[in-house]
Amino acid sequence: AAGVIQSPRHLIKEKRETATLKCYPIPRHDTVYWYQQGPGQDPQFLISFYEKMQSDKGSIPDRFSAQQFSDYHSELNMSSLELGDSALYFCASSAPGSGGREQYFGPGTRLTVT
């Protein structure tokens, strides 16, 4: 069965650079969630999109922005990167009518800021 796809899987950037993470949800899933997980931490919700509109906003820094496109894929844009942005970034998707139950997580993008 198709799963959530994230690219790239690994990314190394320097401070003050920008990064773009991509997420391709499971086909026919209409909601995408972004989570950030620092070393030894639990995943923290950043932002979500439902039918291409922002639906919920969590602890996403102003330096970050995201959008969902017409094909339902989503991109997380990160600017002025800081060392503290080094983390695993997970994208999750959920099916229509599920109310967010059974969020399926992608494999994550490991971002390292040096």
Next chain:
Amino acid sequence: GQNIDQPTEMTATEGAIVQINCTYQTSGFNGLFWYQQHAGEAPTFLSYNVLDGLEEKGRFSSFLSRSKGYSYLLLKELQMKDSASYLCAVPEGTPLVFGKGTRLSVIA
């Protein structure tokens, strides 16, 4: 807001049974999830409880008591591959709020 508490670490023996507890405080309850996460990998869905009682799914079972704000995940016939973090999570709207996770080590 949500407040979730679970033990940081647990150790259990291969073949044994282990119970991982989770207590929560929520402004509005909309179910409780358990996820398994191996180091550096994505969380994988284990269970979802919205009604009181025990839900069994193979070697894993999850229990919920809404009146006590309490859940547990029960793992039977432990295998070495069960060594992982187990995350309790509750929805805040639709996004999930995770507990800090319980790191389970299964030893021979």
